[in-house]
Amino acid sequence: MFGSRQTESRSSYADLIIGVAILALISLAIAWATHKPHGISGTGAISLSYAKLPLDAAYSWSRMAIAYLISLAFTMVYAYSAAYNPRAEKILIPLLDILQSVPILSFLPVVLLAFINLFPGSHLGVNLASIVLIFTGQVWNMVFALYNGLITIPRDLRETALSLQLxxxxxxxxxxxxxxxxxxxxxxxxxxxxxxxxxxxAEMFSLGHHQYQLQGLGSYLQTAANQGRWGKEFLGLASLVAVIVVMDQLIWRPLLAWSDKFKMEMVEGEAQFHSVVLVVLRRSRLIEWAQTALLLPMVEAIDHFFGIGIPRWRRQSRWLTSAAGLVRTLVTAGIIFALFTALEGGIRLAASLNLHTLLVICLATGATLLRVLVSLAISVAWTVPVGVWIGLNPRFAKSLTPISQIAASVPATALFPGLVALLFVLGGGLMLASVLLMVLGTQWYILFNVIAGASAIPEDLKEAARMFGLKGSHIWRTLILPAIFPYLITGLITAGGGAWNASIVAEYVSFRGHIYTTFGVGGLIAHDSNSGHFAALLVATSILSLTVVVINRMVWRPLYRQATERYSLS
Amino acid sequence: MTIHRGTTSEPLVKLLGVTKMYSQPDNYDILVLDDINLTIERGQFVALLGPSGSGKSTLLRIITGLSEPSYGSVLYRGRPVTGPNPHASMVFQSFALYPWLTVQQNVELGLTAKGVPLAARHEKALRLIDLIGLNGYEDAFPKELSGGMRQRVGFARALAVDPELLCMDEPFSALDFLTAENLRSELLDLWVDSKIPLQAILMVTHGIEEAVYMADRIVILSKNPARVAEDLTIALPYPRNRKSPDFVHLVDQVYKIVTDTDEDHKPVSISSPAGSPQKPEESERARLDPIPYGHLSMLSGLLELVSDRGGRDDLYHLGSELLLEVDDLLPVTDTAELFHLARVSEGDLILTEQGKVFAEVDVAERKAIIRKELLDIPLFRLIGRVLESKTNHAMVRDFFIDILEEHFSQDQAERQLMLAINWGRFADLFHYDTDTELLYLAEDQLPEAEATLLGQGQADS
Incomplete structure (x- = not known):
């Protein structure tokens, strides 16, 4: 990503085109959504019955699972095209970079409108909208991981595959x-x-004068907080944590431990992840039987199919090329049509915009930027000392890490309704609450990176510092801060993205039938989408995205490069 | 040796004017291989010998069809090679095993690609694992094996597909001495006794002894760009004895050829080439020759050693004594020649008068000698001129990289400048700030001060 100079100069040009294209697509979606009459609202009230909690959890989990599967499929296609088609790479990689840094939540209303209109009067649209939203939130880093893997395969391994005619x-x-x-x-x-x-x-939101709800853990938590039923709220949170912990133990931990064998290292290192579940699976007779009796023949069959089937098919290349040509023509035509419609919609929207709105949006972006900075500062202020302390004391690290991981795994948005309710009860406006909410969403990224950085300080450097009698602030300045700097920057980049995203839910809160807002671009976006000011919504979203992209390019990326070049310990 | 493999008139591999260029973004192409013509007959064990960076690995990849020549063609059994050659297989310096596959799965990889059924695949893989002496390790993962065992898997994997041509890219250079020796003789046994159905072996190496020990033909490549400099037949019978006078004599002879080849392509073209006076900018560009990648500390050590031995020593002896391959030694001797401290002739390193002085004096005076010599090298003259003419006497690194990239590949330009900065810092010619990426002159390095300082240096010595 942070490649050589040539790719960079090329990408800034591509960025422009892509930025425009994205804008066009969004305004296309808006144009289309506003052309049609609004569909019917969502849904009845959310039941807070305890008995329904497992069902709620199952609903939420299924939405996640479907979105993940779509993400996985998309990842394969996108990363493959980017890695193996040089022409596609020029477009896809800068696009990936931008999409990664755009705050997804601001698209919520746009996406919702489009899907609700697609399936008027049914739950399907709302469900699809939430799935699409999750998809857009989770797909980019997966794409980047696969793409990065594909392009960094060592030449020798690739040549082996070629020379053995795989x-x-x-x-x-x-x-x-x-x-x-x-x-x-x-x-x-x-x-x-x-x-x-x-x-x-995404499970519960209001749009215009409509309230959309989906049965699930998210809506359960919001409803419980709205009604001030703390017992239910707590139980809802507990079931969310339970789902997350079970997922971690049954799926992620075994997968991580299993993926250890794919590491490129050639020395037997200490295994990083242990999973009892994986050990059980590996020893199981049933699994072994499934492997030899089902998986192996299946792989053989697929090998055979692709080995024999594909080349024969490829021989009729004239047919194939003409088909590809047809597809290409259709895609081009589609793009031109979409751009045209989007442009028309955009002009229509722009006509209803004036300078005053623009000025307000810019000021609001500044206000939110300030809030993001304050929340980052607060996060750094407490996580750096604590993280360094944990990292330098491995005994504590072992016992504290799982606890903090569970704490971090609770999504900040799940805590928002309860926290907002609590803050309003205790007094103190949304001004304070929104910063607190942002901190909640960002601190963990920084903490974990600082811990990782501090525990990676080599023993000999620590010993040298001790031998020279370095103390207090001196040891911080000469050893600890430089050593954790690259990790801190990595954490801050992720945390910054999280803070911008959180601003949309944190600056505009609906609680007990009242709407509380504070001045900021996130609040503005939420307000515009609720009241149907789509022109302002589009402009606010694009200014917000632009700000994030510019900050990434101008601040984080140079810092990151400096961190990896100057302060890298390897 | 007797040729016991199928003899037909047609050669196995024929290279016709193979030329490889790497095109640069700014249209300056770097010539790597220049008009290589070569024929490999059935039954031959050919060693491709050349200094590092001579493009011998590139040539190997072109022969196996992994890479395409820019011009010229490769014929395999009379047919042009257009993709990876199914009759050739590769053994890599880095072993290139797939770490997530077991030994057996690695060996079976090529068979899987051929669509060999499961049972036959297992049987064949087990037989090969047996042959290379790894039975019992079938289910081990590569990371559980030692380097030598890993390369055995590499051989088994390459041999499993019954190749006619085995291509090896420095197969023993990542192994320790004893392991490598063991594996060499085992491979030779398999080859000489025809235990494997190979038609020919092609090995890229920079080890002269290794080439003389194993091959029956040595093709020596020159550097920048690579051409065939010499094609030798090694007629010693197998098994070869490294101690025998014939062997030692042959190694010495090859050593001389390699060092002389290096000599011919040394950066000497200070003057513009004759016959092109009408193109002054061309000759200006031709002047930036690469500086050799010699470590200055190694240079000092080597000169002191040779000076203690009377100012002359045999390079082959020096190399084997210091456990250095000719590849590691040549950049240092090149540097010594560039600084007029020594010259290479007939495989010997001979100190010049300046070299003898250099070996005797202390660090400060050595720096003065090198500074004087650096001022004669075009790259350093260029850097000096730029820094002196700027009012703030500073210039960003990328400026020089851009200039260098018109003469070298991107990687090479970076390496050249890094080396130049290193030498410049050593000789106190200019400073470099890593953070700002600026090359700059300090107060005492300014032109006027430079002259007086130099004068003092000469007065001192």
């Missing part, structure tokens, strides 16, 4: 997928965690 399918099965597996599993886990964040927000 078919493309076999290459994928034995080389490409295994090589990228570690990154893919890790990022899937991250994506799933990010997915909870969006799901909680």
């Amino acid at each position: 078919t493309p399918w076999q290459r994928f099965r034995t080389l490409e997928l295994p090589f990228a597996m570690g990154g893919l599993v890790w990022n899937s886990m991250m994506s799933w965690a990010g997915g909870w964040f969006f799901l909680m927000a």
